[in-house]
Amino acid sequence: MCQYSSVDGLPNDWHLTHLVSRAVGGAGLVMTEAAAVEAIGRISAEDAGIWNDAQTAAWARITQQITAHGAVPGIQLAHAGRKASTEVPWVGHDYIPPDRGGWQPVGASAIPFAGNYATPTELTIEQIHAIRGRFVESALRAVDAGFKLIEVHAAHGYLLHSFYSPLANRRTDAYGGDFDNRVRFTLETASAVRSAVPDSLPVWVRLSTTDWLEGGWTVDDSVQLARRLKDIGIDAIDCSSGGNALGAKIPVG
Numbered sequence: 001m002c003q004y005s006s007v008d009g010l011p012n013d014w015h016l017t018h019l020v021s022r023a024v025g026g027a028g029l030v031m032t033e034a035a036a037v038e039a040i041g042r043i044s045a046e047d048a049g050i051w052n053d054a055q056t057a058a059w060a061r062i063t064q065q066i067t068a069h070g071a072v073p074g075i076q077l078a079h080a081g082r083k084a085s086t087e088v089p090w091v092g093h094d095y096i097p098p099d100r101g102g103w104q105p106v107g108a109s110a111i112p113f114a115g116n117y118a119t120p121t122e123l124t125i126e127q128i129h130a131i132r133g134r135f136v137e138s139a140l141r142a143v144d145a146g147f148k149l150i151e152v153h154a155a156h157g158y159l160l161h162s163f164y165s166p167l168a169n170r171r172t173d174a175y176g177g178d179f180d181n182r183v184r185f186t187l188e189t190a191s192a193v194r195s196a197v198p199d200s201l202p203v204w205v206r207l208s209t210t211d212w213l214e215g216g217w218t219v220d221d222s223v224q225l226a227r228r229l230k231d232i233g234i235d236a237i238d239c240s241s242g243g244n245a246l247g248a249k250i251p252v253g
Contacts, residue, residue, distance in 0.1 A: 009049025063146035074149035081159030156243030
């Protein structure tokens with residue numbers, strides 16, 4: 001869903017046309033691309049965001065039109081984690097360092113996604129809590145912008161997925177090790193977002209329900225996490241898979 005068409009995280013006329021045309025076409029729900037909760041949470045410098053007032057106002061122009069054409073506007077809140085600061089896909093997927101306009105990615109552990117990606121800086125517990133707060137701030141901005149559904153993006157190898165998957169998490173503190181610790185960040189973030197927005201507004205969580213690799217996250221793990229997410233008031237699980245490690249063999253049919 002990423003459009004790679006933003007400057008400084010701002011949605012523009014491209015996003016207005018792209019998203020509102022879905023509402024005109026009769027879609028019941030129109031969901032944005034992954035909108036970063038902070039600048040370093042973007043996959044690329046061309047990604048959209050919702051971490052400041054200008055972005056909030058730009059999204060409001062779009063949600064008004066989606067609503068006017070009979071659809072529900074939804075937004076996906078995201079943090080790319082160790083997969084951040086990369087080229088747009090039609091150029092490649094290489095890491096863009098700070099001296100070329102990129103930034104230093106962060107992650108659960110100092111494990112790069114691939115050889116052409118940066119080695120992320122392992123987040124401290126204080127930084128984890130700060131990012132959780134940024135998800136909440138972005139959720140509140142989404143409400144102000146007129147969105148009627150929020151999805152917490154915890155899939156595809158991005159930050160939250162890198163915490164719950166044992167393939168990317170080698171931590172030894174309260175956010176690493178056993179299952180309970182690895183899912184803690186996702187549960188805390190989802191719970192904080194759920195508590196911050198009106199009860200009438202649905203909150204979803206997108207999961208990669210398997211890593212497709214031995215020793216990785218499994219469907220059974222996802223069932224356990226989904227039950228816990230239901231217990232804290234999450235309304236739906238948006239199921240995807242993969243994206244957290246190279247070499248995964250995905251059976252299709």
